[in-house]
Amino acid sequence: MQIKTPLLITVILTGITTFTQAQTKQLKLWYKQPAQRWEETLALGNGRLGMMPDGGITAEKVVLNDITMWSGSSQDANNYEAYKQLPEIRRLLAAGKNVEAQAIIDKSFVCTGKGSGGVPFGCFQMLGDLNINYQYKDTDDKQIKFENYERELSLNNALAKTTFKINGVTYKREYFTSFGDDVDVIKLSADKPGMLNMNISITRPERGITSTTGNELDLTGRLDNGTDGKGVAYKAAIKAKLTGGTLSTTATSLVIKDATEVLIYISAGTDFKNPQYLSKLNNNMAAALAKPYALQKQQHIANFQKLFNRVKVDLGSSEAEKLTTDQRLIAFRTNPDADNALPVLFYQFGRYLNICSTRVGLLPPNLQGLWANEVHTPWNGDYHLDINIEMNQWPVEVSNLSELNLPLADLVKGMVPHGEKTAKAYYNADGWVAHVITNPWGFTEPGESASWGICKVGSGWLCDNLWQHYDFTGDKKYLEQIYPILKGAAQFYSSMLISDAKTGWLVTSPSSSPENSFYLPDGTHASICMGPTIDNQIIRQLFNNVITASKVLGKDKAFSKTLAAKVKKLPPPGIIAKDGRIQEWLEDYKETEPQHRHVSHLYGLFPASQITPEATPALAEAAKKTLEVRGDDGPSWSIAYKILWWARLHDGNRTYKLFKELMKPTLKTDINYGAGGGVYPNLLSAGPPFQIDGNFGAEAGIAEMLIQSHAGFIDLIPSIPDAWKAQGEVKGLKARGNFTVDMKWKDGRVTAYKITSPAPRAVKVKINGVIKSIMATKG
Numbered sequence: 001m002q003i004k005t006p007l008l009i010t011v012i013l014t015g016i017t018t019f020t021q022a023q024t025k026q027l028k029l030w031y032k033q034p035a036q037r038w039e040e041t042l043a044l045g046n047g048r049l050g051m052m053p054d055g056g057i058t059a060e061k062v063v064l065n066d067i068t069m070w071s072g073s074s075q076d077a078n079n080y081e082a083y084k085q086l087p088e089i090r091r092l093l094a095a096g097k098n099v100e101a102q103a104i105i106d107k108s109f110v111c112t113g114k115g116s117g118g119v120p121f122g123c124f125q126m127l128g129d130l131n132i133n134y135q136y137k138d139t140d141d142k143q144i145k146f147e148n149y150e151r152e153l154s155l156n157n158a159l160a161k162t163t164f165k166i167n168g169v170t171y172k173r174e175y176f177t178s179f180g181d182d183v184d185v186i187k188l189s190a191d192k193p194g195m196l197n198m199n200i201s202i203t204r205p206e207r208g209i210t211s212t213t214g215n216e217l218d219l220t221g222r223l224d225n226g227t228d229g230k231g232v233a234y235k236a237a238i239k240a241k242l243t244g245g246t247l248s249t250t251a252t253s254l255v256i257k258d259a260t261e262v263l264i265y266i267s268a269g270t271d272f273k274n275p276q277y278l279s280k281l282n283n284n285m286a287a288a289l290a291k292p293y294a295l296q297k298q299q300h301i302a303n304f305q306k307l308f309n310r311v312k313v314d315l316g317s318s319e320a321e322k323l324t325t326d327q328r329l330i331a332f333r334t335n336p337d338a339d340n341a342l343p344v345l346f347y348q349f350g351r352y353l354n355i356c357s358t359r360v361g362l363l364p365p366n367l368q369g370l371w372a373n374e375v376h377t378p379w380n381g382d383y384h385l386d387i388n389i390e391m392n393q394w395p396v397e398v399s400n401l402s403e404l405n406l407p408l409a410d411l412v413k414g415m416v417p418h419g420e421k422t423a424k425a426y427y428n429a430d431g432w433v434a435h436v437i438t439n440p441w442g443f444t445e446p447g448e449s450a451s452w453g454i455c456k457v458g459s460g461w462l463c464d465n466l467w468q469h470y471d472f473t474g475d476k477k478y479l480e481q482i483y484p485i486l487k488g489a490a491q492f493y494s495s496m497l498i499s500d501a502k503t504g505w506l507v508t509s510p511s512s513s514p515e516n517s518f519y520l521p522d523g524t525h526a527s528i529c530m531g532p533t534i535d536n537q538i539i540r541q542l543f544n545n546v547i548t549a550s551k552v553l554g555k556d557k558a559f560s561k562t563l564a565a566k567v568k569k570l571p572p573p574g575i576i577a578k579d580g581r582i583q584e585w586l587e588d589y590k591e592t593e594p595q596h597r598h599v600s601h602l603y604g605l606f607p608a609s610q611i612t613p614e615a616t617p618a619l620a621e622a623a624k625k626t627l628e629v630r631g632d633d634g635p636s637w638s639i640a641y642k643i644l645w646w647a648r649l650h651d652g653n654r655t656y657k658l659f660k661e662l663m664k665p666t667l668k669t670d671i672n673y674g675a676g677g678g679v680y681p682n683l684l685s686a687g688p689p690f691q692i693d694g695n696f697g698a699e700a701g702i703a704e705m706l707i708q709s710h711a712g713f714i715d716l717i718p719s720i721p722d723a724w725k726a727q728g729e730v731k732g733l734k735a736r737g738n739f740t741v742d743m744k745w746k747d748g749r750v751t752a753y754k755i756t757s758p759a760p761r762a763v764k765v766k767i768n769g770v771i772k773s774i775m776a777t778k779g
Helices: 006-022 082-094 098-108 277-290 293-308 325-334 341-357 389-398 402-427 458-473 476-496 533-553 557-567 617-630 636-648 652-662 693-706
Strands: 028-031 049-053 059-066 128-135 147-154 159-166 169-177 184-190 196-203 209-213 216-222 233-243 246-249 254-259 261-270 312-314 714-716 727-735 739-746 749-757 761-767 770-778
Touching: 028 325, 049 169, 049 184, 049 261, 059 184, 059 261, 082 098, 082 402, 159 293, 169 293, 184 196, 184 293, 196 209, 196 216, 196 233, 196 261, 233 246, 233 254, 233 277, 254 261, 261 277, 293 341, 312 341, 325 341, 341 389, 341 693, 389 402, 389 458, 389 636, 389 693, 389 727, 402 458, 402 476, 458 476, 458 533, 476 533, 476 557, 533 557, 617 636, 636 652, 636 693, 652 693, 693 727, 714 739, 714 749, 749 761
Parallel strands: 714 761, 749 770
Antiparallel strands: 028 147, 049 059, 059 128, 128 196, 147 159, 159 169, 169 184, 184 261, 196 254, 209 216, 216 233, 233 261, 246 254, 312 727, 727 739, 739 749, 761 770
């Protein structure tokens, strides 16, 4: 064992100090025109509230959001007779009659009612549209000429701005969703007195009533719960504070004339797990109105930066930074190697979205984070468990935002009681299970179609996300809290696994490989099968994690022993098919769609560590061949997942090729299941339509290129592409075991690094191809 001396550590630290002082680069998105569509607006949020202003000159729309704006309600869509069909389904699958088994599932083994097709499942929805109509003195409203227009979003400060000039008057707008006062704030100003004139209104496509009381503008309503229509109640209150001018009201608007400065405050909330929401939003409004704007802004920035400033990345400057963000995306498509600063901006934009879209004690980000401009968001804006919510959470640990994993643990804890009913109803099994989709109401039933809805490792996959928080932090108190969730999921799989007659392996039946299908020998095709690879990998991961947790916590030795025995009987992490790829199913079926967007059978490569180039080189090569056949295109979330897999395979150039593919500019908003992902001008990822998991998956992928810690050691720049090798610096990334990593490199070789932990201790680190044991310093 080689232990680095204190002198060497001191030398290492000197290099890092230079980096720390030099890293003051401002990160921003900016444009020279108002947004023409929602996908060009700027995303602001404080983890609960969100807003997206378009920066319009005469008419400005600001889309408002609240993370708890969910229709639907708690329901029981379990079919309590379903388990009676299980023996026949399993008999048919064992006999190779998958089509017949699938027909029974479609008829008698899915959820009752509408499932995800409507309420009471519900959907995430927009709160409302704040509309500001501006009037300008001495202008023709039909042909207003403006100049020097700029619109920007500062990632460093979570602050948006719009500036322009009309008739020699400079108008300025500032927007932020406060991390201090928990309200939306908009400051409007002119550099000449009395030049601000406007009408302020708020609308919603459905279930919203607009009114004014005194000088307050309100939007109130209830969402549909699928039963009596009395779902989540909400309110948005708007008040304005003026410097100069007058404020009056109509029945549905605020009217401001001849002001020099206007502060607009929006306080909003719902009664989702918050019966006192009205008094809370009134108190938030009163506190915001009483506080000076400068102090408000200062506190907002300081609170946001406590999280955002933990990580800094620098891959060099670029002349492309002088381009507006929309033009910069186009230039990057043509010559990506000329703009190493754009991957940094996109990575930090992902961290910005992490911070802005969730908060401890609230819901985790959904398919759209917390931003929506519709009352029926695509795919309900729900939580997909066969990949979505897991990808949303992947970057938070390595990106030093560990506490943002806790909302997911709260969501999963709430699913368990319902999942226990689902386990009994369909499998007559112990423990709890969740299938493919869920919502804040705890939905765990199979989806309404066998082809996609019967995959049953959603609960196991969620448990891995919960485990990652412990793996990175080593927080035993947290492990104690989540242990019943992990154990319950393991109990389910342990009690429902059956022995495959051909191999003797323990497998799931029935199941599917997420959203994919295969050809049977007679030319028919099906989705339902026994023991798909993803099931085997997830169950192996879960069982081993529960065994480890049992040892750490000193409990459940007998159950741990049972799981250890069953792990030995599970199929291997990967079966290499005749063509050299990893099989997606227990049988070597032919895919109906070789370039399918899901590559679920590589779960063992990422997020798990069952397949690594170091420990399982043959499987790693088979994983490469699997990815080659699947191709590099797809919806953005799929491209992002491929970034992560190639990073784990230590192919930096292929990883970067996929990142460049993900960054292709698009304005498409159609529902896409195949090739053609990309990124919108506001850097939100396109499926299309907008799905935030593409942002978060790419963020995790960039981090994985810079640091990995899943294989028993910390690996520095394991998948760096040639384009980034010249030089780079990183500060604040996290590794498993609660280590914090700073480093710099030149010409593809690490030249300085610092690894800290809460207490000095030994850790293995791979530096420039050599694994060393060093002593991490306290930090």
